[in-house]
Amino acid sequence: MIRIESVTKRYPDGTVAVDRLSLEIPDRSITVLVGPSGCGKTTTLRMINRMVEPTEGTILLDGADIQRQPVTTLRRSMGYVIQNAGLFQHRTVVDNIATVPRMLGWGKQRARERAAELMERVGLDTAMAKRYPYQLSGGQQQRVGVARALAADPPVLLMDEPFSAVDPVVRKGLQDELLRIQEELGKTIVFVTHDIDEAVKLGTMVAVLREGGRLAQYAPPAELLSDPADAFVEDFLGADRGIRRLSFLTTTALELATDTVIPPDATAERIGAADAAHLLVTDGEGRPLGWSEPRRLTAGDIRPDQLLPYGRPFVPGVDSLRVALDCAVLSPTGWAVAVDDTGRVRGVVSQQTIGDAIRTAHQDGRTAHQDGRTAHRGGRAGDEKVAG
Numbered sequence: 001m002i003r004i005e006s007v008t009k010r011y012p013d014g015t016v017a018v019d020r021l022s023l024e025i026p027d028r029s030i031t032v033l034v035g036p037s038g039c040g041k042t043t044t045l046r047m048i049n050r051m052v053e054p055t056e057g058t059i060l061l062d063g064a065d066i067q068r069q070p071v072t073t074l075r076r077s078m079g080y081v082i083q084n085a086g087l088f089q090h091r092t093v094v095d096n097i098a099t100v101p102r103m104l105g106w107g108k109q110r111a112r113e114r115a116a117e118l119m120e121r122v123g124l125d126t127a128m129a130k131r132y133p134y135q136l137s138g139g140q141q142q143r144v145g146v147a148r149a150l151a152a153d154p155p156v157l158l159m160d161e162p163f164s165a166v167d168p169v170v171r172k173g174l175q176d177e178l179l180r181i182q183e184e185l186g187k188t189i190v191f192v193t194h195d196i197d198e199a200v201k202l203g204t205m206v207a208v209l210r211e212g213g214r215l216a217q218y219a220p221p222a223e224l225l226s227d228p229a230d231a232f233v234e235d236f237l238g239a240d241r242g243i244r245r246l247s248f249l250t251t252t253a254l255e256l257a258t259d260t261v262i263p264p265d266a267t268a269e270r271i272g273a274a275d276a277a278h279l280l281v282t283d284g285e286g287r288p289l290g291w292s293e294p295r296r297l298t299a300g301d302i303r304p305d306q307l308l309p310y311g312r313p314f315v316p317g318v319d320s321l322r323v324a325l326d327c328a329v330l331s332p333t334g335w336a337v338a339v340d341d342t343g344r345v346r347g348v349v350s351q352q353t354i355g356d357a358i359r360t361a362h363q364d365g366r367t368a369h370q371d372g373r374t375a376h377r378g379g380r381a382g383d384e385k386v387a388g
Ligand SMILES: Nc1ncnc2c1ncn2[C@@H]1O[C@H](COP(=O)(O)OP(=O)(O)OP(=O)(O)O)[C@@H](O)[C@H]1O
Pocket: 011, 012, 013, 015, 016, 017, 035, 036, 037, 038, 039, 040, 041, 042, 043, 044, 194
């Protein structure tokens, strides 16, 4: 664990970049430092690897004061990734990645093998190994930067706005890749960004800093969204705070209706029995085909091309309430289709039921806070899948 204890950085011109900052950065998780320009994020990150020395206060790594460690030993335990990757332009991809292992005295062959392994790990085609940085896209360069930082297998990764210079689609890919790498390798990552959405998506813990390098709030993202500490944090979080918070709520307990789901060979009796405006028709294997009003269905002659599209389905327990709500809102019937991980229908759920689940979750969330427990973290805040 990294502990920042009442650290202040005053630059020689008198600028107070960081003001009595204290943070406990947990092991094997992603801690994000976020805040407006000039609030001291980069300075804080650089104090962790001693590129900047604090004016006051202490930083401990696994209980030991980093001031007492040789800078080279300290930096060897910390990979560092910056915006635009900062690659060596005259070195190939493989040699860029192998830089630190080579400095540590690894043989050329071993270092290159390690580089090839890391290229795969960060999602780079090994066919690019011999290219130079200028022959890569921005996103690919950034992946090389991450691979280079991981090359000597440091326990800590410091990342300073690493994905800020790429377009939103590439950026989302890099973020997803980082979450996957983190899950696989369990690094302790300190990540600087000015983008609150990126912070909420990636962070296990998020530190919101305000100008003058003061800590405004330090909390898991779900708690940040539900209980911003003050008007500054609330303003910084921006609009749609309530909707974004749904990304952290699980769909495990959603009650699914099955009486309105019918197979393709449903009898007239079965079609007539359901008391609903729409029925969901499945194929013979239980996969969704589409919606129809019961009166438009003829038993024994259900025609898939006459059904309304069923839209995007969700997977209960994997997708968040935000995804389920989105599916229901986009559905032509207002009902979302729940499937299992093989795509077979488990049931359907209305906007009304999802709304009830949201209210219950909010009430439970309030109780949890009143009990002094940390906010429930149902998974990642991305717009994709959330672990239940
Ligand atoms: N070497 C320096 N000398 C004097 N002041 C500095 C120095 N480096 C940074 N600062 C000042 O310290 C404050 C914090 O800077 P820092 O780069 O840590 O902020 P930041 O939150 O990372 O900003 P940004 O998001 O714009 O990169 C700013 O006011 C900056 O101008």
